Amino acid sequence: MSFLDIDKATKSYGAVRVLNETDISVEEGEFLVLVGPSGCGKSTLLNMIAGLEGVSSGEIRIRDRRMNDIKPADRNIAMVFQSYALYPNMTVRSNISFGMEMHGVRKAKREEKIAEIAELLQLTPFLDRKPGQLSGGQRQRVAMGRALTRDPDVFLFDEPLSNLDAKLRVDMRTEIKKLHQKLGTTIVYVTHDQIEALTLSTRIAVMFGGEVQQLGTPQEIYDNPTNMFVAGFMGSPAMNLLPATLRDAEGGVAVELALPDSSYISLPFPRGATLSGQDGRAIVLGIRPEAMTDPESADAESPAIHQAELSIDVIEPAGSDTYVTVSLCGKDAIGRFRANTSARAGARFPFSFDMAKAVAFDPETEQRID
Amino acid sequence: MSIASSTHRIARFALYGVLALFCLYYLMPLYVMVVNSLKPLSEITSGGMIALPKEWTVAPWRNAWSEAQVGVEATGMRPYFINSFLMVIPAVAIATILGALNGYVLTKWTFKGSTILFGFLLFGCFIPFQIVLIPMARALGMMGLAGTVPGLIFVHVVYGISFSTLYFRNYYAAFPTELVRAAQIDGAGFFTIFFRILLPNSGPIAVVCVIWLFTNIWNDFLFGASFSDFNSQPMTVALNNLVQSSTGVQEYNVHFAGAIIAALPTLLVYIVAGRFFVRGLMSGSVKG
Ligand SMILES: Nc1ncnc2c1ncn2[C@@H]1O[C@H](COP(=O)(O)OP(=O)(O)OP(=O)(O)O)[C@@H](O)[C@H]1O
Numbered sequence: 086m087s088f089l090d091i092d093k094a095t096k097s098y099g100a101v102r103v104l105n106e107t108d109i110s111v112e113e114g115e116f117l118v119l120v121g122p123s124g125c126g127k128s129t130l131l132n133m134i135a136g137l138e139g140v141s142s143g144e145i146r147i148r149d150r151r152m153n154d155i156k157p158a159d160r161n162i163a164m165v166f167q168s169y170a171l172y173p174n175m176t177v178r179s180n181i182s183f184g185m186e187m188h189g190v191r192k193a194k195r196e197e198k199i200a201e202i203a204e205l206l207q208l209t210p211f212l213d214r215k216p217g218q219l220s221g222g223q224r225q226r227v228a229m230g231r232a233l234t235r236d237p238d239v240f241l242f243d244e245p246l247s248n249l250d251a252k253l254r255v256d257m258r259t260e261i262k263k264l265h266q267k268l269g270t271t272i273v274y275v276t277h278d279q280i281e282a283l284t285l286s287t288r289i290a291v292m293f294g295g296e297v298q299q300l301g302t303p304q305e306i307y308d309n310p311t312n313m314f315v316a317g318f319m320g321s322p323a324m325n326l327l328p329a330t331l332r333d334a335e336g337g338v339a340v341e342l343a344l345p346d347s348s349y350i351s352l353p354f355p356r357g358a359t360l361s362g363q364d365g366r367a368i369v370l371g372i373r374p375e376a377m378t379d380p381e382s383a384d385a386e387s388p389a390i391h392q393a394e395l396s397i398d399v400i401e402p403a404g405s406d407t408y409v410t411v412s413l414c415g416k417d418a419i420g421r422f423r424a425n426t427s428a429r430a431g432a433r434f435p436f437s438f439d440m441a442k443a444v445a446f447d448p449e450t451e452q453r454i455d
Numbered sequence: 456m457s458i459a460s461s462t463h464r465i466a467r468f469a470l471y472g473v474l475a476l477f478c479l480y481y482l483m484p485l486y487v488m489v490v491n492s493l494k495p496l497s498e499i500t501s502g503g504m505i506a507l508p509k510e511w512t513v514a515p516w517r518n519a520w521s522e523a524q525v526g527v528e529a530t531g532m533r534p535y536f537i538n539s540f541l542m543v544i545p546a547v548a549i550a551t552i553l554g555a556l557n558g559y560v561l562t563k564w565t566f567k568g569s570t571i572l573f574g575f576l577l578f579g580c581f582i583p584f585q586i587v588l589i590p591m592a593r594a595l596g597m598m599g600l601a602g603t604v605p606g607l608i609f610v611h612v613v614y615g616i617s618f619s620t621l622y623f624r625n626y627y628a629a630f631p632t633e634l635v636r637a638a639q640i641d642g643a644g645f646f647t648i649f650f651r652i653l654l655p656n657s658g659p660i661a662v663v664c665v666i667w668l669f670t671n672i673w674n675d676f677l678f679g680a681s682f683s684d685f686n687s688q689p690m691t692v693a694l695n696n697l698v699q700s701s702t703g704v705q706e707y708n709v710h711f712a713g714a715i716i717a718a719l720p721t722l723l724v725y726i727v728a729g730r731f732f733v734r735g736l737m738s739g740s741v742k743g
């Protein structure tokens with residue numbers, strides 16, 4: 086049994102099943118991120134853990150205690166909402182102390198805790214203001230402060246940063262990560278931002294259509310996506326998913342990629358060794374932009390760098406990198422080049438493919454096959 | 456440019472002129488009432504309704520308030536004025552609180568059939584008073600409240616709930632549910648959330664509700680006439696008696712004074728809370 090167990094939990098509204106049977110075990114001190122596109126059921130799952138939504142079937146346990154019928158207030162959890170949900174009629178001080186008051190904490194103790202939290206989150210100058218008199222970032226910190234009063238077993242965050250501007254979001258992301266390192270409390274965090282998921286989490290659950298598609302460490306999810314949805318959703322720019330053909334070659338398997346002029350390039354595919362003897366099978370080859378780069382930027386450690394010359398369609402300089410679009414297998418594929426590359430749009434340029442990083446999917450089932 | 460600005464100015468004068476005219480038109484009755492309540496009867500009967508008093512007097516006011524023959528005794532309108540307050544304050548308070556509670560439950564603790572229930576409650580807004588007169592009289596009789604102020608309070612609360620529920624339900628529908636959820640996680644219960652989180656944020660709609668109920672209940676005549684006896688008659692019924700029942704000469708100046716006294720409380724409520732009334736009506740429909 087782990088610290089937080091989600092055991093075959095489902096959620097239905099009438100006949101509509103919004104969360105299919107879900108199993109997730111979270112160890113104490115973990116930072117689990119639920120990530121996925123809008124409407125995939127992230128908030129629903131989080132609210133089920135909080136006790137704000139009932140569980141249709143299955144079980145949720147915290148510290149081996151069955152939570153299904155326990156009130157939110159008695160689950161020893163704290164939650165930060167997307168809209169912050171600060172009480173508009175109360176000062177920052179009262180907002181932070183409300184939960185403690187409800188749990189019968191004595192006044193002196195409350196004051197002490199408020200001072201401590203205000204110090205931690207740099208809220209001391211704002212304690213006597215109303216939420217309406219605060220900036221977005223300050224409100225966000227008050228919402229966090231309110232959650233921190235409880236020494237909860239689990240922190241639940243529902244897109245806490247999505248209302249902040251880009252710069253502040255990055256700052257607060259770091260703050261949250263620091264806070265987690267400092268307090269070591271278990272966190273379940275909902276976001277639809279895959280960068281947030283990759284940077285914050287110790288483990289990620291990628292959700293889609295009311296189903297957990299893959300559960301794993303950020304590295305596992307990034308390097309070894311189990312299906313095309315996860316591959317396309319995690320990473321920016323997204324992984325290139327190219328319809329290709331398997332070929333048996335001497336000493337292993339190769340993939341054949343179609344060029345616009347209806348010729349082919351053929352690249353050895355070491356990870357596809359298990360697929361030998363399936364010459365001619367159509368697959369979808371997944372290859373990340375950083376594994377399609379200029380020869381100077383290629384990973385010198387990689388055992389499977391292969392070059393091919395391609396004609397470049399578009400060049401997009403992005404400061405630290407340059408994104409290069411080529412037409413491959415009838416799709417626009419993006420490669421990531423050095424910032425000061427000499428590649429030019431319309432010209433041909435050698436690409437280094439890191440085939441050790443490439444993965445293969447079945448075009449029908451969309452599942453990993455290598 | 457000068458032509459444009461001069462036509463602009465003419466249009467503006469015309470506009471203000473029309474507005475001033477309407478203003479006069481609306482204020483005329485009030486003027487007539489005030490002026491005539493301040494002159495001796497002889498001045499009115501000699502044909503001067505519009506003119507200012509030649510001889511100013513507050514005697515009609517004193518008369519209407521404490522001396523006129525309204526019921527059996529010459530008590531003036533004072534006891535009935537008090538009756539009205541004894542009726543209107545509890546009725547407004549109870550109907551408002553119940554409406555707020557209903558709105559809270561119907562939006563934040565919805566249950567199977569809550570929409571239908573709300574539909575039925577709304578139906579109450581459209582039931583004409585006359586239809587319920589006889590069943591209500593019977594119900595009041597069975598409860599032992601016939602002819603009493605508490606009986607009137609009961610009737611008005613029953614009618615008021617429909618409207619107050621409508622107001623509060625629509626207001627709370629736009630009230631962020633996340634606040635309720637946050638309070639739940641903080642450990643607040645059903646009533647704590649209501650009194651500490653929702654009610655303190657309901658100022659505008661509460662004002663709308665109070666004004667609406669106060670005006671309607673204060674001005675009600677039908678229920679007052681039907682369900683009260685001599686000791687519990689509200690102001691409106693007393694005013695009617697004053698005007699109808701006075702024997703001998705019709706003391707118009709006293710009637711005018713009495714009518715103004717009867718209207719004063721609602722007037723005051725509007726002046727004090729009217730600002731919030733408009734704001735509240737807006738905030739119900741437009742978010743933020
Ligand atoms: N009360 C409800 N009745 C019926 N369906 C609902 C209800 N609440 C949510 N849903 C559905 O459940 C699904 C999951 O909703 P949820 O709020 O969990 O999405 P989400 O992953 O948090 O999305 P977002 O990123 O937009 O917040 C959605 O398709 C939504 O339409």
Ligand SMILES: [Mg+2]
Pocket residue numbers: 127128129243
């Ligand atoms: Mg959500």
